[in-house]
Amino acid sequence: MAESEITEQVTALAQPVLDSLGLELVDLEFKKAGRSFVLRLFIDKPGGITLDDCAEASHELSLLLDVEDCIPGRYTLEVSSPGLDRPLKKEADFLRYQGRLAVVKTQELLKDEKGSPRKTFLGTIEDVADGVVTLRLKEGPLARIPLAGIVRARLEFEL
Known part of the structure; x- marks a missing residue:
């Protein structure tokens, strides 16, 4: 079974459990680690x-994954916080963290309002509407970034 199939199956199984515990699944990784694999859930x-919260989610998910037996071979289950540099994946993530500093990386070169092309944007999340994230860049101008063009985005730790 391919890693992407496993992550899809585990996501489908984990979501209802996490919902019942009042937790959000932020991200899920399934990666090779030495001779076995690591299944990492960020909640x-x-x-x-x-x-x-992490211990309870880990216990519930461990029981479910043992019963469903959807992961072949050995693996380690890790459940943790997304941390201070939380990834931003969905429109709801950007909405929740409006006013916070974020780093956004795009696949294609995009221009800010001054016409400067770039793929990496550092700024404060101003708005999210119609599938477009608006950032107030550190150096002043605005950048409008389509969600569909974002490769990776995360909150930036502010001092």
Whole structure:
């Protein structure tokens, strides 16, 4: 079974469990680590998660994954917080973190409002509407970035 199939299947299984615990699945990774694999789930909730949230989610998911037996071979399950540099994947993520500093990387070169082309944008999330994220760049101009063109985005830690 391909890694992408496993991540899709695990996501479908994990989502209802996490929903019932009041937790959001932020990201899921399934990667080779030495001779086995690591299944990493990053979870969150309004106000942040605790160690107890991670432990409870890990326990529930471990039981479910053992019963469903959807991952061939050996693997380690890790459940943790997305951290201070939380990835932004969905429109709802950008909406939730309006006013926060973010780094956005695009596949194609895009121009900011001053006409400067780039693929990496660092700025404050101003708005999200009609599938477009608007950032106020650190150096001043605005950048309008289509969600569909974003390769990777994450919050940037602010001092």
